[in-house]
Amino acid sequence: MEGGGGGAGGGGGGRSTLSEIYQDAKKVVLRTRDAVERLERFEYSSAGMESPPELSSSIARDITHIQSLCVEMDRLCRSLPSKSHRDLWKRKVEQVAEEAESLKQSLDKYSLRTQRRMMEAKERAELLGRANGDSHVLKIFDEEAQAMQSARSSARMLEEASLTGEAILSAMSGSRERLKKAHRKALDVLNTVGLSNSVLRLIERRHRVDNWIKYAGMILTIITVIIIWRWKR
Incomplete structure (x- = not known):
């Protein structure tokens, strides 16, 4: 079935076939899922310390790339002559899109937790600053x-x-x-x-x-x- 999809996609004048795009998307999904897990492990093993910003940026880029691949696969899927092949590829594309959305939600939750920690750290710093500033009040x-x-x-x-x-x-x-x-x-x-x-x-x-x-x-x-x-x- 994937081969039929590939044939349909192969008429695109040297462009990647539907099967090739799907395989690329699955590879990026696996890589992104692993990066998200490393991000969360770093978060909890480092006592809430902020992870390197390049890791979360890389995850965001990969999620965007997966979503763009899903758009391309959906376009190629619509050009398949066989309805059964279209339905099969539609389910596969939807599965990849759902995985991309799940990864995006995980990254968004991580970003929210990071922002909350930053706000708490800022509030603690302000409280500490006011506590240090109390020396002026005590002087008064x-x-x-x-x-x-x-x-x-x-x-x-x-x-x-x-x-x-x-x-x-x-x-x-x-x-x-x-x-x-x-x-x-x-x-x-x-x-x-x-x-x-x-x-x-x-x-x-x-x-x-x-x-x-x-x-x-x-x-x-x-x-x-x-x-x-x-x-x-």
């Missing part, structure tokens, strides 16, 4: 922690300055009370010795000046404390 956290620590230190310094100011004001208040008592005693003494009113007014002016000096000293002390606190902050 450290800077914020240092700022908070500085703020707490400044708060303690302000509290200490406030306590110091209160102590100074308390001491000044005590001094003011003592000055008042001394002033009253002095007035009593002056009144006793009969000093003039002008002398008393002079003493009173001096007392007011002393009070202004005292208040100015209190304000200057508070301003100094605030400046020191802000400078250390």
